[in-house]
Amino acid sequence: xxxxxxxxxxxxxxxxxxxxxxxxxxxxxxxxxxxxxxxxxxxxxxxxxxxxxxxxxxxxxxxxxxxxxxxxxxxxxxxxxxxxxxxxxxxxxxxxxxxxxxxxxxxxxxxxxxxxxxxxxxxxxxxxxxxxxxxxxxxxxxxxxxxxxxxxxxxxxxxxxxxxxxxxxxxxxxxxxxxxxxxxxxxxxxxxxxxxxxxxxxxxxxxxxxxxxxxxxxxxxxxxxxxxxxxxxxxxxxxxxxxxxxxxxxxxxxxxxxxxxxxxxxxxxxxxxxxxxxxxxxxxxxxxxxxxxxxxxxxxxxxxxxxxxxxxxxxxxxxxxxxxxxxxxxxxxxxxxxxxxxxxxxxxxxxxxxxxxxxxxxxxxxxxxxxxxxxxxxxxxxxxxxxxxxxxxxxxxxxxxxxxxxxxxxxxxxxxxxxxxxxxxxxxxxxxxxxxxxxxxxxxxxxxxxxxxxxxxxxxxxxxxxxxxxxxxxxxxxxxxxxxxxxxxxxxxxxxxxxxxxxxxxxxxxxxxxxxxxxxxxxxxxxxxxxxxxxxxxxxxxxxxxxxxxxxxxxxxxxxxxxxxxxxxxxxxxxxxxxxxxxxxxxxxxxxxxxxxxxxxxxxxxxxxxxxxxxxxxxxxxxxxxxxxxxxxxx
Amino acid sequence: xxxxxxxxxxxxxxxxxxxxxxxxxxxxxxxxxxxxxxxxxxxxxxxxxxxxxxxxxxxxxxxxxxxxxxxxxxxxxxxxxxxxxxxxxxxxx
Numbered sequence: 001x002x003x004x005x006x007x008x009x010x011x012x013x014x015x016x017x018x019x020x021x022x023x024x025x026x027x028x029x030x031x032x033x034x035x036x037x038x039x040x041x042x043x044x045x046x047x048x049x050x051x052x053x054x055x056x057x058x059x060x061x062x063x064x065x066x067x068x069x070x071x072x073x074x075x076x077x078x079x080x081x082x083x084x085x086x087x088x089x090x091x092x093x094x095x096x097x098x099x100x101x102x103x104x105x106x107x108x109x110x111x112x113x114x115x116x117x118x119x120x121x122x123x124x125x126x127x128x129x130x131x132x133x134x135x136x137x138x139x140x141x142x143x144x145x146x147x148x149x150x151x152x153x154x155x156x157x158x159x160x161x162x163x164x165x166x167x168x169x170x171x172x173x174x175x176x177x178x179x180x181x182x183x184x185x186x187x188x189x190x191x192x193x194x195x196x197x198x199x200x201x202x203x204x205x206x207x208x209x210x211x212x213x214x215x216x217x218x219x220x221x222x223x224x225x226x227x228x229x230x231x232x233x234x235x236x237x238x239x240x241x242x243x244x245x246x247x248x249x250x251x252x253x254x255x256x257x258x259x260x261x262x263x264x265x266x267x268x269x270x271x272x273x274x275x276x277x278x279x280x281x282x283x284x285x286x287x288x289x290x291x292x293x294x295x296x297x298x299x300x301x302x303x304x305x306x307x308x309x310x311x312x313x314x315x316x317x318x319x320x321x322x323x324x325x326x327x328x329x330x331x332x333x334x335x336x337x338x339x340x341x342x343x344x345x346x347x348x349x350x351x352x353x354x355x356x357x358x359x360x361x362x363x364x365x366x367x368x369x370x371x372x373x374x375x376x377x378x379x380x381x382x383x384x385x386x387x388x389x390x391x392x393x394x395x396x397x398x399x400x401x402x403x404x405x406x407x408x409x410x411x412x413x414x415x416x417x418x419x420x421x422x423x424x425x426x427x428x429x430x431x432x433x434x435x436x437x438x439x440x441x442x443x444x445x446x447x448x449x450x451x452x453x454x455x456x457x458x459x460x461x462x463x464x465x466x467x468x469x470x471x472x473x474x475x476x477x478x479x480x481x482x483x484x485x486x487x488x489x490x491x492x493x494x495x496x497x498x499x500x501x502x503x504x505x506x507x508x509x510x511x512x513x514x515x516x517x518x519x520x521x522x523x524x525x526x527x528x529x530x531x532x533x534x535x536x537x538x539x540x541x542x543x544x545x546x547x548x549x550x551x552x553x554x555x556x557x558x559x560x561x562x563x564x565x566x567x568x569x570x571x572x573x574x575x576x577x578x579x580x581x582x583x584x585x586x587x588x589x590x591x592x593x594x595x596x597x598x599x600x601x602x603x604x605x606x607x608x609x610x611x612x613x614x615x616x617x618x619x620x621x622x623x624x625x626x627x628x629x630x631x632x633x634x635x
Numbered sequence: 636x637x638x639x640x641x642x643x644x645x646x647x648x649x650x651x652x653x654x655x656x657x658x659x660x661x662x663x664x665x666x667x668x669x670x671x672x673x674x675x676x677x678x679x680x681x682x683x684x685x686x687x688x689x690x691x692x693x694x695x696x697x698x699x700x701x702x703x704x705x706x707x708x709x710x711x712x713x714x715x716x717x718x719x720x721x722x723x724x725x726x727x728x
Contacts, residue, residue: 075693082671082697089664089704093657093711101647327689364682364693371679380676387672391665410647414715418708425701432694560658 005152009466013150016470023180046412048183050419055182056400057084057424058189059135059479060142060450061540062431063472067456068449069537070435071302072336074362076369077435079383080537081428083390088424091395092417098559100413108494111554117566118499123573125494127550128398130577131543132487133523135397136480138539140528143476145450145536149458150469156529162473163525166480167518182478188471190423193430196453196468197322199460200437204317205307205328209442210459214299216354219261219272221250228263231272242349244342249275249351251344257290262353273354276301276337276446280348300455302444305356306333322433329436332359336439337446352446362436378604386541389609393544396551398486450536480524488516538606542584545609549576553616557624568624576616583608649718656718660711667703671696 069077102113108124140159147158220232228241228250239258240251248263250272261272279287288298307314308331317328337352366372370379394400438444438452443459445451454472458465492512496502504512553576554569584590588598589606674681682693
């Protein structure tokens, strides 16, 4: 997709980045000690910290990924909203206060508070580093996706800008700065998302999303023996036909311009439906709807084909309330765009064809995670695995855990979490509206689901688009800052200071943390460029699964099982981390990325949690019992 | 100096009660959440059943889970604050 760059978007973006940097430098003066750098001196107000939690948590995955997934797959994207929010219940009821009592600066500190074990220090630090880096990748990928329509820059430039700015922020300021940046950004994100939803409800549902929306045409044809033999419109010439996944696609030419069409299923009145096509020709040139990218013939899509009000079909509903909006979507028919790719006479053809889908199907689970039609035992298990990892992953994310140490008391930690639940929960409710809004308002970029929410904002004016894109960019800046603080804490504080026992002054510790932040930032930039085009939500799900498998068994059992030993914790972290990583690397999704048939994947699960989380718990129990016995025998 | 908490936490006599309450509320929420997952896995068609105001079970259950988290959070905080005030006699900030 080619986007038109707006000067106002650039100005607002630059103002935002300048403000974020200014704020960071202002608070940098407060970070003179290790306590100030890693935990903001433990003196952040609970309300500020609560919104900062939301700022940390509502990352690229939430704003860009979830809205995009809902826009492409309906309710299945909303499952992530439900699961991510439910995870906070575990954090509030089980983890928040005990961790606040036990910890100091990092997740490893909290785990090690009871045992003072080098094994725990090492494994917890590595786990923090791995989870943080896996969480950093989607943020960087999201940044790259955002700069294309916002500034007209290539993906890698976006990644580089975010990486550099964040390194500057974190290397100069630390946790105080990131907290206030997250607070402002979290609050703005929620306010402006609400604004989008208000605009959306005020507009209501319309069959023609806007005056510029592409009018899809249908060509009556003659079919003989499954082959299209003639097009009623004589200006088109049939140039070829291809069968793929039970569908028939026809290549036509008009005035020398090629186009691809899908044969309708209606045998009594056969016709060809227009598709969006990307064709890589033998010469290597890529054509978008039969023309080079610069010709801007590749348009945005997503519309309603049927709206029903009181049993009658209408063209538009007019303004609707939040419940009426959902009901109208359920009763409507929405045209989604399904992707089919194949080779045709040496050309690589990718088509996005119209798939009318009932609103009832869209507003319940099943379009992405197969639970009903076409479901298998493994697809249902995959759904269970996802919901388990989302539920248990939140309270095991290191960059969320370190935020408990920035407030002065257990009570403040608890109140912070409640503010976070309220604000994050409210935002997640908005995601369902923004996602479905993008689905029906002709703003989808079929190549990149991540841009659905910002592009929906664009339909309500360039100013709103610029502001929301700048906030999304700041969201990424903030989340990446928090992650880099957590990762640099793992390297400088847990590994260098506590595991390797390198003697350092307070000042040297802060310097080590900042150097580690620069190193982690550079790794994140490189990975962000390598993973271009990957699904942001999938990558975040990966981080959640690793966190839930490696960290949660250790935290949970340390708090609630007295027989837990240091070795049990170290083994559980190691096994949980390695198992979840191995299952992910052997999953059908990764096989697709490797270019291998997904059916050949040895483990037919996309989400590893259902195997790796119980494995982490079992390992901890077994290792604890074994090492306890050994110790008793020795004594 | 590296093994204590980042800030001094005063003695808290209410910990056992808060922990117990937290676990009970966690289990209640987990059961409600598990119910959502169970219906999705075993009776996926039921998720599309319209329940009230023309809204289906998937929407109402999903929104319900989000709202329930907030409501239970407020109840938990209220109860914990009461325990702390009662058992610590104003020790805690």
